[in-house]
Amino acid sequence: MRKAVKSRLAFLIIAVICYSAGFYFLPEQLNSETDTILSAGFAIVYFLLLPILYWLLIIKAGNQKPWKMILIFSLSAGIARFSFAAQIADYFEFVMWLRIPIIGILLAIEFFLIAHVIKSLWQARKLKGDPRVHMINSINSDDDEKKQQLSITLSYEPASWYYCLPFLSRNHPRPVTHLKLLSRYPLHFICMLCGLTLVAGLAYMLIATISELVALIVASFISYSIISICANYRISRYHSVYFLDNNLVLNSSFLSIMVIPLLTIKTVDTGCWNKQELTESLILGRGKTANILLTFNHEISYFSMMGMLNEPFNKVYLSVEDPAALKQQIQDKINLG
CATH class of the missing domain: 1.20.58 (Methane Monooxygenase Hydroxylase; Chain G, domain 1)
Incomplete structure (x- = not known):
């Protein structure tokens, strides 16, 4: 960690x-x-x-x-x-x-800022792919850090429905491979749903003694998280690594995303790196080792906590199911570009 x-x-x-x-x-x-x-x-x-x-x-x-x-x-x-x-x-x-x-x-x-964000979200409704990716690409300047953060945070609402409902994401780009994630397994998904139900029920029982209306509102608000849980499951299972508009998109969970322009990738290396020796590096995927390393020409932002945190990295380690396929496709797309 x-x-x-x-x-x-x-x-x-x-x-x-x-x-x-x-x-x-x-x-x-x-x-x-x-x-x-x-x-x-x-x-x-x-x-x-x-x-x-x-x-x-x-x-x-x-x-x-x-x-x-x-x-x-x-x-x-x-x-x-x-x-x-x-x-x-x-x-x-x-x-x-x-x-x-x-x-x-x-x-x-900052009214002009909010107006710009809402306008961008409205324009993005007809775009193919993750709305968060389009928001990240539409504002890609260090001077617009606040604008970018607000845009990404607001884009999580349409993104949650986009991934939760298979109909909306039916034209999603095909994955290259998959990150090794615990959240991609159905048992984890079922446990998350059960946990959400218990939390919502417990919140209702604790607050109902004070105000039944407030308890109902809080429980409903907590239950609404089922959309994000479903989106997280489908992202982890089907869309954790893919290409979109000359970008490599990495989704380790619904709450975090990394969009890497292909031209910024300096090297792609496959191997075996012990995670215990990479404590200060960004590692996406489960397991004791990482099997692919991406090095960039300049720092790339890793957005977490629904875009509220923005961390720059000049390399990222991945633990994927098929590192050779990912390396080959990145090299082919860079050469074609």
Whole structure:
């Protein structure tokens, strides 16, 4: 596992522990000096400790843009609104009202950006292939990183239906080979569906004691993930490695994608590389070894977490079922180009 991935998991675990502890330990009313000190301590955790950890473990370790720090501050403010005592939570209610005009100003400034993204998505509805690929190719500049991220994230909705329903993806390009993925097996798919059903049912039972309407909304929202689970299964099983518009597309899951222009591929090597010796390299596919290595002329973006994370790599290791066939087709297409 790469260091950046370990850092994300570490931050996620720490954040869940801190926020959960806040809901459990923070008093409902400030009735004593101890309650005030405890609230002040959690305020430091929410708005100082967690942002520092987010900067170190997400921004710096993952080479992300500094503006994404707003995510952790917004999350902490939202959690504080519902976990702190009423006397303090009222201040965060004011902050939540204050953010409305701020968001309005930001939306006005970037309205042209949203309009461009929606226009691109509308134009992409008639294109053949994964809508995410067309979004990545339509905005391919370092100066448009925010635009590209928003475009890819929005394209996940049409992409989920595109892959979930075989009718929509009936003209999908044929795969070259397949990544070795656990998610391509029917048993894994069935387990994911069962897990989703249990989570939705548990959420309904826990929330129904407070509000049956809210419980129904939350359970329905969770159940809607069945579209993404079906899309993930069909991508992993049928469309993990293929060519589209002079690009090599790699799908290790529905949440991640790598689109590699063929002309940027410098070398294609087959062999056997031990994954334990490649801890800081990008490796797609399961198994103890990788059997193909792609080296690029310049860094290629690997989008994960529905396009919210963008990591550049100058090479990628793959564990595929037929490395010789993939190598041959890449070389043939590059020579033809």
